[in-house]
Amino acid sequence: MYNMFREAHAFNSDISRWDVSRVQSFLRVFYDAQAFNVNIGGWGTGNVVTMKETFQLASSFDQPIGGWATTKVTDMTNTFRNCPSFDQDLGSWDTTNVETFSVAGTHPKFQLSGRPLKEHQPSTGPSMHGMWVRWYHLTARFKMLSTSIKTCVIGASTSCRAQLLQALLVALDVNQLTLLNYMDRSGVHFVQ
Numbered sequence: 001m002y003n004m005f006r007e008a009h010a011f012n013s014d015i016s017r018w019d020v021s022r023v024q025s026f027l028r029v030f031y032d033a034q035a036f037n038v039n040i041g042g043w044g045t046g047n048v049v050t051m052k053e054t055f056q057l058a059s060s061f062d063q064p065i066g067g068w069a070t071t072k073v074t075d076m077t078n079t080f081r082n083c084p085s086f087d088q089d090l091g092s093w094d095t096t097n098v099e100t101f102s103v104a105g106t107h108p109k110f111q112l113s114g115r116p117l118k119e120h121q122p123s124t125g126p127s128m129h130g131m132w133v134r135w136y137h138l139t140a141r142f143k144m145l146s147t148s149i150k151t152c153v154i155g156a157s158t159s160c161r162a163q164l165l166q167a168l169l170v171a172l173d174v175n176q177l178t179l180l181n182y183m184d185r186s187g188v189h190f191v192q
Contacts, residue, residue, distance in 0.1 A: 006031045012060075016040055024049045032057040037085070039063045050075040052100075055083045066090050075100045 002025050005011050012035045021044035030036050031053050037060040046069040055061050056078050062085040070093045077100045080086050 001025060001029045002027045003031065004029050005033045005036065007033070008036075009034045012036050012038060014038055016042060018043065020044060022047060026051045026054045028053045028056070030055050030058045030061065033061075034059050037061050037063060041065045041067055043068065045069050046072065048073055051079050052077045053081070054079050055086065056081045058083050058086075060085050062086050062088065064088050066092050068093065070094050071097065073098055 001020065001023050006028050009032065011033050016039055018040075023045075024047050026045075026048050027050050034057070036058050041064045043065075048068075048070070049072050051070070051073050052075045059082070061083055066089045073095070074097050076095070076098050
């Protein structure tokens with residue numbers, strides 16, 4: 001489905017019943033499809049390997065796709081970048097095999113376990129199992145993290161989740177990062 005509806009600015013037809021169960025690439029499927037907002041949450045996505053830029057610039061899209069099977073996905077680069085309407089829960093997505101992970105891109109409302117990422121409390125919140133299993137592939141590599149945190153699988157324990165969040169927040173000191181790509185281009189104020 002590579003680029004299938006790319007730049008189809010007015011496209012908003014009902015494709016909810018399509019059988020996409022054999023599709024492996026969702027690369028830019030709805031890229032810049034500005035009017036698209038059809039419920040495709042029932043699609044069988046179990047064979048999809050790449051979701052790179054799937055909804056990038058799809059400014060109207062806000063449908064529940066949290067039930068999509070994402071076990072085989074390895075690339076989620078900019079999946080929702082500049083997709084300002086999207087405000088759905090993706091907490092059940094299995095991201096264990098994701099190697100390139102910048103799902104939110106510059107999206108300020110990216111949902112994780114039912115809440116915006118900035119409001120997530122790992123010490124008391126629901127499990128984020130698999131979300132950061134391969135965190136070392138992230139664009140911003142946190143060199144200062146200890147080996148114990150590198151091997152921490154979110155969902156294993158509350159203390160592990162709290163440790164990882166603390167380490168990530170400490171790493172916001174840019175001297176400890178090797179690369180900052182689009183970390184928050186839309187930010188006006190930053191309060192430490």
